[in-house]
Amino acid sequence: MKRENTLRTFASVLLGVAVMCPGCTVALVAGAAAAGIAGTYVYTEGRLESVEDAPLAEVHAAALKAVDDLGFTLKRESQDAFNSIVVARRADDSEVNIALEKKSDSTTSVRIRVGIVGDEAVSTEILSRIRENLKG
Secondary structure (H helix, E strand, O other): OHHHHHHHHHHHHHHHHHHHOHHHHHHHHHHHHHHOOOOOEEEEOOEEEEEEOOOHHHHHHHHHHHHHHOOOEEEEEEEOOOEEEEEEEOOOOOEEEEEEEEEEOOEEEEEEEEOOOOOHHHHHHHHHHHHHHHHO
8 A cells, every 4th residue: 555655656757747848758657667656667779678566477478468469479588587589470571579577476577679779669569568468
């Protein structure tokens, strides 16, 4: 309950700053993602980052299903108690890297990079599929 109230307060402060400083939106979204507010993400330097309210194992399974749903070819995947990696190839031969990190028993950090320089549209679609798969 305390964490929920803290996150709500943090989100309210971020919203207030966004209204007063429209050019600060990327930094605010990055701060929200870093603070662990689920449903937010930041795309910077070719990489999408988000935090999901689900255990590592569930996000790993959702990422594998997303790769299959999108018709990518799975190249390798591995998982331990703290981290997970999914590497796939698209039809255009660009590589998709999905790196997951356990933040808590019920929270997982997601980092997605498509190709060498990144592809925001494809990255956000992958994240969308992961989130859909988490809902079941």
